[in-house]
Amino acid sequence: MSGQHTEFIPPARPVIGEAEIEAAVRVLRSGMVVQGPEVAAFEQEFSELVEGRHCVAVNSGTSALQLTLLALGYGPGDEIIVPSFSFAASGNAVRLVGATPVFVDIAPDSFCLDPAAVAAAVTPRTVAVMPVHLYGHPAAMDKIMEIAAKHGLGVVEDAAQAHAAALHGTPVGAWGTAGCFSFYPTKNMHSLEGGMVTTGDAQLARTLRLLRNQGMEQRYANEIVGANMRLTDVAAAIGREQLKQLSGWTKQRQANAAYLDEHITAAATPPVAEGATHVYHQYTVRVAGDRDAFTARLRDKGVGSGVYYPTPIHRLLPYLVDGEPGPWDLPETERAAREVVSLPVFPSLTADQLARIADGVNSSV
Numbered sequence: 001m002s003g004q005h006t007e008f009i010p011p012a013r014p015v016i017g018e019a020e021i022e023a024a025v026r027v028l029r030s031g032m033v034v035q036g037p038e039v040a041a042f043e044q045e046f047s048e049l050v051e052g053r054h055c056v057a058v059n060s061g062t063s064a065l066q067l068t069l070l071a072l073g074y075g076p077g078d079e080i081i082v083p084s085f086s087f088a089a090s091g092n093a094v095r096l097v098g099a100t101p102v103f104v105d106i107a108p109d110s111f112c113l114d115p116a117a118v119a120a121a122v123t124p125r126t127v128a129v130m131p132v133h134l135y136g137h138p139a140a141m142d143k144i145m146e147i148a149a150k151h152g153l154g155v156v157e158d159a160a161q162a163h164a165a166a167l168h169g170t171p172v173g174a175w176g177t178a179g180c181f182s183f184y185p186t187k188n189m190h191s192l193e194g195g196m197v198t199t200g201d202a203q204l205a206r207t208l209r210l211l212r213n214q215g216m217e218q219r220y221a222n223e224i225v226g227a228n229m230r231l232t233d234v235a236a237a238i239g240r241e242q243l244k245q246l247s248g249w250t251k252q253r254q255a256n257a258a259y260l261d262e263h264i265t266a267a268a269t270p271p272v273a274e275g276a277t278h279v280y281h282q283y284t285v286r287v288a289g290d291r292d293a294f295t296a297r298l299r300d301k302g303v304g305s306g307v308y309y310p311t312p313i314h315r316l317l318p319y320l321v322d323g324e325p326g327p328w329d330l331p332e333t334e335r336a337a338r339e340v341v342s343l344p345v346f347p348s349l350t351a352d353q354l355a356r357i358a359d360g361v362n363s364s365v
């Protein structure tokens with residue numbers, strides 16, 4: 001099918017609808033624009049996604065991770081186990097608090113941390129594991145929680161890409177010591193920029209609230225050293241509108257993924273672990289041949305795609321050791337970085353567009 005006369009299908013299509021615009025204007029007119037009633041309501045409503053845990057809104061997903069690691073007291077000398085096959089924030093949050101990221105390989109059938117590799121990486125200096133629910137697929141939290149309990153480790157779930165994903169019915173963000181979500185525009189729901197920490201620990205939630213606001217609960221009664229990572233009420237109001245639509249959007253993403261699973265024959269479609277609820281932030285196939293040629297052919301047929309992530313974190317400049325990748329043994333990470341291609345799966349895809357994506361893949365490999 002030629003894409004020359006058909007509209008280009010972008011890899012993602014963030015929604016800023018009338019409801020979001022009206023909500024933003026309403027807040028702007030109210031004059032209460034920073035961490036006010038909208039933020040409190042957003043936190044309350046979001047807690048329904050994570051079995052009623054405490055929710056603390058911040059200004060980005062990266063801030064959520066960094067503040068959580070700070071609140072848990074991690075710093076220099078501490079090792080934190082993270083996947084290298086992730087967005088740079090997974091390593092950056094660890095480095096920003098002065099701790100050391102220990103990169104561990106992924107399981108090829110989930111793109112998430114391999115629990116056996118996590119267990120093998122624990123040392124006396126390990127303080128925490130940060131599994132990433134990559135692409136909207138939950139990490140093997142049951143096994144990771146067991147390992148963490150055995151060694152007394154904290155578990156910080158990076159759920160930036162996985163709003164409403166679950167494993168064996170328990171939602172992400174409700175498993176670990178804390179969960180961290182992102183509301184960046186391309187995520188399954190957004191607030192322009194924004195993030196949320198979820199936790200069952202009331203004391204940790206309080207520390208996070210202090211840390212995001214200069215260490216204050218009462219104005220000018222600073223209790224600890226803190227940052228300014230507050231969310232605006234405009235962002236929270238947009239997030240609340242998006243949250244109302246999340247369930248419908250998630251079902252649509254899953255239906256789109258089911259169509260692509262059925263109709264893509266020329267590439268390896270994304271696996272789903274037993275008991276996993278995948279929310280398809282990305283629909284990611286593996287292409288064994290020349291990936292650049294494949295994505296170029298797809299683009300010629302009017303189908304956009306993305307590669308998340310072509311360079312694993314341990315190969316990024318700030319993570320090199322004497323100009324070389326460190327002593328990591330990450331064969332599945334390296335293979336995934338070579339093979340993955342994410343296809344459009346956003347909720348508003350039409351039947352015609354879905355057919356064009358599947359046909360485009362099948363005729364481009």
Ligand SMILES: Cc1ncc(COP(=O)(O)O)c(C=O)c1O
Nearest residue numbers: 060061062087089160182183184
């Ligand atoms: C896995 C992962 N972790 C963390 C983040 C950071 O979120 P943010 O961009 O909101 O800071 C992102 C997204 O951008 C992400 O994909």
